[in-house]
Amino acid sequence: MTKSALQIARASYKPQMPNVLNGNVAIKQGAATEAVGDQEEIQKLFPITYGRPIVQFVESSEPSKVDGPVNVGVILSGGQAPGGHNVIAGIFDGIKRLHADSRLYGFLLGPDGLINHKYIELTADIIDAYRNTGGFDIIGSGRTKLETKEQFDKGLEILKKLGVKALVIIGGDDSNTNACVLAEYYASINAGVQVIGCPKTIDGDLKNEQIETSFGFDTACKVYSELIGNIQRDCNSSRKYWHFIKVMGRSASHIALECALQTHPNVCIVSEEVAAKEQSLNDIIDYIAGVIAKRAERGWNFGTVVIPEGLIEFIPAIKRLIAELNDFLAHNQEEFDRTPQAEKQAFVISKLSEKNAEIYASLPENVARQLTLDRDPHGNVQVSLIETEKLLVEMVKKRLNAWAKEGKYAGKFAAITHFFGYEGRCAAPSNYDANYCYSLGYAASMLIASGKTGYMASVRNTTAPAAEWIAGGIPITMMMNMERRHGEMKPVIQKALVELDGAPFKYFASHRDQWAAETCYVYPGPIQYFGPTEVCDEPSKTLQLEQKRAL
Ligand code: FBP
Numbered sequence: 226m227t228k229s230a231l232q233i234a235r236a237s238y239k240p241q242m243p244n245v246l247n248g249n250v251a252i253k254q255g256a257a258t259e260a261v262g263d264q265e266e267i268q269k270l271f272p273i274t275y276g277r278p279i280v281q282f283v284e285s286s287e288p289s290k291v292d293g294p295v296n297v298g299v300i301l302s303g304g305q306a307p308g309g310h311n312v313i314a315g316i317f318d319g320i321k322r323l324h325a326d327s328r329l330y331g332f333l334l335g336p337d338g339l340i341n342h343k344y345i346e347l348t349a350d351i352i353d354a355y356r357n358t359g360g361f362d363i364i365g366s367g368r369t370k371l372e373t374k375e376q377f378d379k380g381l382e383i384l385k386k387l388g389v390k391a392l393v394i395i396g397g398d399d400s401n402t403n404a405c406v407l408a409e410y411y412a413s414i415n416a417g418v419q420v421i422g423c424p425k426t427i428d429g430d431l432k433n434e435q436i437e438t439s440f441g442f443d444t445a446c447k448v449y450s451e452l453i454g455n456i457q458r459d460c461n462s463s464r465k466y467w468h469f470i471k472v473m474g475r476s477a478s479h480i481a482l483e484c485a486l487q488t489h490p491n492v493c494i495v496s497e498e499v500a501a502k503e504q505s506l507n508d509i510i511d512y513i514a515g516v517i518a519k520r521a522e523r524g525w526n527f528g529t530v531v532i533p534e535g536l537i538e539f540i541p542a543i544k545r546l547i548a549e550l551n552d553f554l555a556h557n558q559e560e561f562d563r564t565p566q567a568e569k570q571a572f573v574i575s576k577l578s579e580k581n582a583e584i585y586a587s588l589p590e591n592v593a594r595q596l597t598l599d600r601d602p603h604g605n606v607q608v609s610l611i612e613t614e615k616l617l618v619e620m621v622k623k624r625l626n627a628w629a630k631e632g633k634y635a636g637k638f639a640a641i642t643h644f645f646g647y648e649g650r651c652a653a654p655s656n657y658d659a660n661y662c663y664s665l666g667y668a669a670s671m672l673i674a675s676g677k678t679g680y681m682a683s684v685r686n687t688t689a690p691a692a693e694w695i696a697g698g699i700p701i702t703m704m705m706n707m708e709r710r711h712g713e714m715k716p717v718i719q720k721a722l723v724e725l726d727g728a729p730f731k732y733f734a735s736h737r738d739q740w741a742a743e744t745c746y747v748y749p750g751p752i753q754y755f756g757p758t759e760v761c762d763e764p765s766k767t768l769q770l771e772q773k774r775a776l
Contacts (some may be wrong), residue, residue, distance in 0.1 A: 235357045235653060235754055240311060240663035241691035243282075243684065251285035252675050252697070254278040261433075261719050267708050270716050271702045273412040274405065274679030279435060279698035289674040296325040297673060298344070298389045301366040302335050302396030302403075306425045306441025308662030308704060309652040310355040310363050312395055315351045315666020320326030323674050324553060330387055334402075335367020340626035341393070345374045352472045357659050359444070361717050362653040370600055371403040377410050384418050391419035391673040393666075397426035397439065397716040398704075402680055405701035406716075408679035409588070410464040419678035421669045427650055432721045435683050435699040437772075440665060441650070441663035443657045443765050446480055447752045448649035451489035453529065456643070456750035459704070460527045461561035462709065467517060467642050471614040473604065477722045479767060486766035488776070489740045489747050491528035495730065496539035497723040506620070512625040514634075518525055521636025525744065532617065534608045534646065537592075546581040547606055548709075553577070557711040561597070571599060572656055592616050600711075605739060615640040628758055655752050655761045660691045668696040687770045688764045728770040 228236075253277045260267035275676050285326060297320055301309055313331070313656035320327035329347040332338030341590040345351075345364065355363045366760075371377070371394075384392060394404040409418035420496045424431045424438075427445035434439050456468050474480035477663040478495045485493035494511055499509065513530055520528055537543055553576055554561060566570045570593055574582045585593055595611040618640045654662060680698035687694055704718045723730055739745065753761045763769075766776060 231653070231754070232358065236353070237696050238357045238659060239753070240315075240357070241660045242389065242667060243694035243696045244692045245282050245284055246664060246667050246671070246696055247416050249421075250286040250671050251287070252280045252281040253283045253295050254280050256591045258700050258703040260702055260705045266707050267702055267705050271409045271679070274409050274700065275702045277604055277679065277702070279697065279699055279703075280672070280680070281676065281695060282668065282676070289325045289671065289678040290325055291674055293682045294324045294328065295320045295391070295670070295673060296328045296330070296331060296387060296389045296471050297670070298339070298384055298387065298392045299347075299364070300329045300332045300336055300339060300392065301361045301375050301398035301766070302394055303365060303366060303368055304397070304460055306427045306439070307320075307359045307444035307650070308427065308658035309361045309395060310358050311654060311659050311662035312423055312425075312440070312666035312669070313347065314352050314356050315348075315663040315668075316393055316670050317330055318671025319667040320673070323670065328387075330389060330588050331364035335492065336369045336371040336376070338364070339371070339383065340369070340376050342383040342389075344383070345621065357654065359653045362687050370399070371407060374410070377407055379412070379416065380756060381416055381548070383463040389418060391421060391668050391678075393421045393423060393739060398431045398720055400715065401431070401701055402705070402717045405679050405705070406431050412590065412678055419673055421672050421674070421677065421698070422681040423665050423669055424681060427480065428474045428477055429483070430474070430477035430720045430722065431718065433493045434680060434703055434760065436704075437685050437687060438661075438765070438768055440658055440662045442479065442483070443661070444652050444655045444752065446483040446487065446765055449480065449645045450484045450654045450749045451751050452645055452648065453484055453488045453490065453531065454746065454750065457490070457529055457746035458748050460529065461746060464525065464527045465637075466639050467526075467528050468528065468643060470616040470643045470645060471531070471532050471534050473609065473649070475535040475538075475608040476720050477535065479723055481531050481533040482723055482729055483639035483732055483765050485531055485727060486770075487747060487749050489736070489745050490531045492530040493528075493733065493737065494532045494536055495723055495733070496517045496533050496536045498725060498730075499536065500539045500541060501725055502543070506540055510617070510620045510624050512715075514621050514628065517625065517638060518628060518634045518636065519742060521634060526637045526639075529746075530617070532614060533612065534611075536645070537613050538608060540608060542584055545586050546577075547596065549577055551600065551606070552712045554597065569597065569660060570594070570680065573583045576743040583680040585626050589619065603744060609646055614644060618642055623689045647772065649755070653754070656754065657687070657764050659719070659740060661687060662692070664694060664696060672698040688768055728773070729767045732770055732776070
């Protein structure tokens with residue numbers, strides 16, 4: 226395979242780890258833990274793995290004791306995120322350090338590989354070829370939900386055959402929820418297989434006090450911010466377009482917010498604020514059109530609008546509509562599929578409650594159709610398929626035309642839409658993600674050595690130099706509560722949304738009027754892999770603000 230010069234140079238990058246992981250480790254256990262919500266139900270559903278303590282690795286004079294090779298299986302689950310290959314490299318190096326004959330098996334194309342016994346052994350040659358690279362192509366990923374006893378038993382057959390002691394599931398909130406269900410099941414039947422999770426998702430919505438970020442967020446945001454910066458420089462040069470830029474992040478607006486903090490666009494919509502203020506689509510259009518009209522008064526018919534891909538789901542009226550659509554489709558999917566395309570919209574309208582039917586009927590046809598597309602296996606609307614950016618442009622244009630007729634607007638509005646998502650998910654990991662991921666993988670192998678199951682690998686204090694990072698494990702049940710999915714209440718890891726009283730949002734809110742009225746774009750440029758530490762190792766602005774570092 227031909228490699229670029231950067232790929233070749235980057236292959237020899239040695240990811241940095243917390244000092245503690247470079248030597249022998251022991252574990253320090255904290256107090257018993259509780260779920261974040263619905264404690265009784267969660268405890269009932271996870272009688273074995275519930276309530277276990279947080280663990281932290283500390284230095285030890287003795288090497289970890291293992292009886293024989295530590296064979297491990299690994300699965301990449303869900304959307305790609307930069308750094309996945311380094312998690313796998315970290316696990317590999319960790320288990321080899323525990324015992325030279327340990328083996329690592331990668332299940333192919335996500336959880337399906339475990340269920341269908343499709344796997345490869347990840348040897349040193351394979352691992353070396355993927356160190357510090359983006360993508361999940363080393364073994365591929367998939368979105369199949371691991372949830373039935375049949376799947377668990379089928380998986381156990383191959384794990385036993387390969388002598389696997391532990392399975393590491395690298396995934397987002399849904400996949401880690403499933404990891405916990407699997408851990409509980411294997412513990413309940415004394416299967417002798419531990420299950421460890423790793424926090425992955427560019428969306429950044431798998432985080433809490435112990436898991437300070439999910440991997441991939443840093444790199445993906447840097448890639449999108451580079452592109453937004455380039456667009457801003459272009460639009461400040463030609464001064465003739467408004468760019469509407471949708472960025473990934475289906476359930477939370479962390480990516481949009483981080484990109485705004487990095488680039489200072491004229492408008493950034495944060496879905497969580499829309500929900501909290503119960504804003505309607507009209508309110509959002511008024512706000513965007515208002516900024517455009519104000520800039521037009523200064524002769525500036527250009528600018529940038531950043532929106533999160535999940536926005537549509539956060540507008541309270543549309544959220545209620547989607548909730549009813551989810552329940553309706555969960556119970557009537559077959560009938561819906563059988564209905565001819567031309568009659569689908571009328572069919573849905575006839576089945577919805579009056580209020581939701583009215584909203585559904587008012588949406589442009591393409592958006593209405595996009596709202597009924599197949600859910601992913603976890604029951605989520607595939608918001609990346611909904612063209613919200615185009616919907617906003619259409620509606621803003623109408624509003625500005627109306628204002629022009631009333632003499633309230635005399636500018637020129639030409640808009641270009643963009644969607645940045647897939648462009649960033651497989652980028653070569655930034656130094657931050659390369660180090661963080663490798664440390665997570667290594668920590669996972671140490672959790673395995675200490676016999677833990679139902680834990681997520683955790684690495685904290687990551688705005689400090691890597692040597693000072695804190696590594697350990699968090700019981701997954703601690704992050705759970707009960708939520709409605711596919712029309713039923715289920716235990717799930719609570720998603721971390723943007724907190725409106727958190728430092729990143731407050732910083733944004735206190736600057737956005739200035740960013741709207743003036744042109745104070747920042748052009749972050751491409752990720753740098755070699756060079757001064759302040760250029761190459763900077764953590765996300767979100768993390769810096771959360772950890773009270775000055776921007
Ligand atoms: P994960 O939650 O699995 O990490 O995926 C998140 C994401 O990148 C979203 O931002 C996006 O909506 C979705 O994946 C797209 O999924 P797909 O790759 O299946 O098109």
